[in-house]
Amino acid sequence: MDLFLMFYLHRNIINSKVDEQFETLLANGANHRDVLMEYYSNTTIKHIVLMERDANREVIITDQQGEILGISEINAELIDQVKPYLVGLQTDKDKVLVSDWHDSPYIVSAHPYDINTGQSGYVIMLSSTISIHEMVADLSLHFAIAGVTSFIVLFIVYAVLSKVITRPLIRMKEATEKLSEGDFQVRLSVSSKDELGELAGSIQKLANDLERLKSERNEFLASIAHELSTPLTYLIGYSKVMSRGNLTEQERQQYLEIIVEESNRMKELMKNLLDLAKMDENSFTVKKAFFAARPFFEGIHKLIEPSFAMKNMKLTLLCEGEYQLFADALRLEQIVINLLDNALNYSDEQSEVILQVSQNEEKTIISVMDSGIGIPANEIAFIFEKLYRVEKSRSRAFGGSGIGLSVVKELVEAHGGTIEVKSKRGKGSTFTITI
Ligand code: ADP
Secondary structure: OHHHHHHHHHHHHHHHHHHHHHHHHHHHHHHHHHHHHHOOOHHHHHHHHHHOOOOOEEEEEEEOOOOEEEEOOOOHHHHHHHHHHHOOOOOOOOEEEEOOOOOOOEEEEEEEEEOOOOOEEEEEEEEEOHHHHHHHHHHHHHHHHHHHHHHHHHHHHHHHHHHHHHHHHHHHHHHHHHHHOOOOOOOOOOOOOOHHHHHHHHHHHHHHHHHHHHHHHHHHHHHHHHHHHHHHHHHHHHHHHHHOOOOOHHHHHHHHHHHHHHHHHHHHHHHHHHHHHHHHOOOOOOOOEEEEHHHHHHHHHHHHHHHHHHOOOEEEEEEOOOOEEEEOHHHHHHHHHHHHHHHHHOOOOOOEEEEEEEEEOOEEEEEEEOOOOOOOHHHHHHOOOOOOOOOHHHHHHHOOOOOHHHHHHHHHHHOOOEEEEEEEOOOEEEEEEEO
């Protein structure tokens, strides 16, 4: 395209320059002819010839028989070349006789004159084509230089663009292809701060997130398997022991209790998993209704207190005033029990946990305060993520699966509420829900 444009421009400029040469030649010839017609004499003829002596133009003045009356310094060879054009020349208008500037050494024009005294003939003008050839050569050189320069510039621009735009795009395409094949080990360098850099950053973030989700999922499956295998081992073991039959009533009762307890643990885990799956599918709904706050929390306190007592811990309920709550009672119970369970799990014996409920304008504030092991500051941001467990070994030791808080958060948000946590390592944690 560029080349075609240059070629077109080159042709046009040369044509207009050549046209200019022809116009000058014709104008000069017409000028000489006018002078000759006005002052026809031998002296005028000599003057005209003299005027063209130094220019790269020549002039020949003929009479009606084609005889040369005056001629500038033209070599004989050229006269021989021009003569055939003069023989039998008949034109009453200015005329270009030789226009082929490519091959002929001169371009030639004829200008007829006719004077009252009966004198007539032609002023023949010749202009050397050397200057045209020089001009064309000059122009071609300039165009060649411009062409080569623009080619180099284009090449540099192409190289730069390909480095700056194309290559990062290709790398991003390869990265996304890798992602779609399930390979999340993608490393994209985010060097620029423009849109491309942002895009690379987003892809990298996506890859990191996917990688994290993948490893979390594996951990999750491992922890679910672990969670299920422990109660199952108890169930199978104690069922076998009981099937032997030679047990005292007290032993039988004790084993049955263990079986019931472990079955309940499994049921609880399944319930949480099911909730999690429902939340992921967005098929989860809360059915809100009004109910009295105090009896509700007293009920929970009664239900949970024995577990605290077993660990020599104290659970205190602070719920002043009589007011109504607007929530899904079953879900809210699940939320509070989950938080209390955690407070129980992550606190030492003899410590106290406070469940405080208060009303603030339209909202109810529920907080669970413990003085347990606390959460490291750098992990607080993640504890509501699914399957996240602080210091994995620690949670495993405490029997956690990392699902509880993510379920709590989803449930609170399904109620249109918020959950916050303040925690200090070794000092304790406070979870506050506003609903
Ligand atoms: P888990 O079933 O492991 O308890 P959760 O989602 O309930 O899972 O909690 C996520 C992590 O947050 C836990 O692994 C635990 O380390 C930490 N955590 C939750 N509640 C408390 C708390 N009251 N005190 C200290 N750490 C807590």
